[in-house]
Amino acid sequence: MASHPQLPLPDYFNQFASMYARGTGHSTFNILVDAITDVVQKSAHPIGPDSVVHDTAAGPGLGAAALVAALPKSQLPKEVLVSDNAPPMIDAARDSLKASPLPRVECKVLDSQALGSEVPDGYFTHSIDNFSIFTFVRPLDAVRETYRTLRPGGLAVVTCWRRFAPMYIVHATQKKIRPDLPLMPTPNPQFYEEGELQKVVEEAGFAKANITVADKVLVVSDKENIDGLIMLMSGPMMARAREGYTEEELARWTESVKQSVKEEIEQFGGIRFDAYILLATK
Template sequence: MVSAARESLTASPLPRVECKQLDSQDLSSIPDNYFTHSIMNFSIFTFVRPADAVRETYRTLRPGGLAVFTCWRRFAPVRIVHSAQEKIHPGRSLPMPMPNPQFLEEEVLQKVVEEGGFAEDNIKVIDKTLLIKDDENIAGLTTFMSGPMMAKAREGYTEAEELRWATEVKTSVTEEIKEYGGIKFEAYILLATK
């Protein structure tokens, strides 16, 4: 993403745009009160030290600046992958591990954001439901769930079970669409002002 941003911004008429790859949990190279906006897009649950990332967001944000924290409440691929696992190993499969699943509950993120320095009165929560209905995006998500990014879900599978995987993912996608009218994602967004 950083490389793509560099390439597109190099050709852009925007003045002085700089792209860096940094550790969100340690932004010591960035001065205090630097950014007007900070966006943590569906990543807080991937951090080893999420509270440190929020503290660094708060520290580097200017007074009056806006931080945006997005998080899943329902991440459809995890449910679809588990459904496919169940079709291959009924009653024996565990859901594919997800880092820090406690962040599916907005109260957890709200608490971490407050511990990171943001005042409760300066936090607003917005809910968002996204229903993927178009064939192109459904096909892309199905390919994603069938491929190497979900290899952990197939750990220990026999060759015959591996061969069934793509078919069972497609079946589970069809069931999801039948139940919800598409592939259903639910997110919540915390808008926090410093």
């Protein structure tokens, strides 16, 4: 799913595939379900039974799963391609989607930044890139491939974090234990800034007049999803935050994360995620 140098090695995403949804507190899934219902289906290019959809850089196929959750069976697209560059993510997608009501779904190992001859020009009516844009080494290439593979009039749906709560919580935890050490870096942090996502999408070929952006806020407050996020922040995904720690400091990490989570909940009523929902028509 990701290969940016400030993210863990691809091997980690291979191991993470089976627990991806829980580790993200189901935030990427729930935001996309809302985005499909409230934004995509109210646009000039809603998804319907004649649609052909690409769930690109899909992880374990959460984009395809969100379509099933958001749409009535009569409006499900006739064809969905789920692609990711991590084979275990695609294996997880096959497992989770094998009993889905989607008429046709194919899961393939592909690099979103270079789909090549595997995906012809102008094939899809819709392309979904769900919280992956900032993980790419070459995000512009990924959006160019989205543009190339969309039909004229096709719709790209790109979601991106504006506030990724786990990074705020991890940074707060670092400051509690080792305030003298550098904070864990964020991959492609420019995408959190207003206007950056639009700029890249426009540079990839989409006309400025055909790009719109909406905001979404999700506050995670149930115990199960909060526990999943604590697992993420305590595990190898955030190992870089603990570089240079002594054994005693490492032993304090999880409890300190829980304290930082408590402070986040006191401030926002839960763990708060803010997202951009970008729609771009070819």
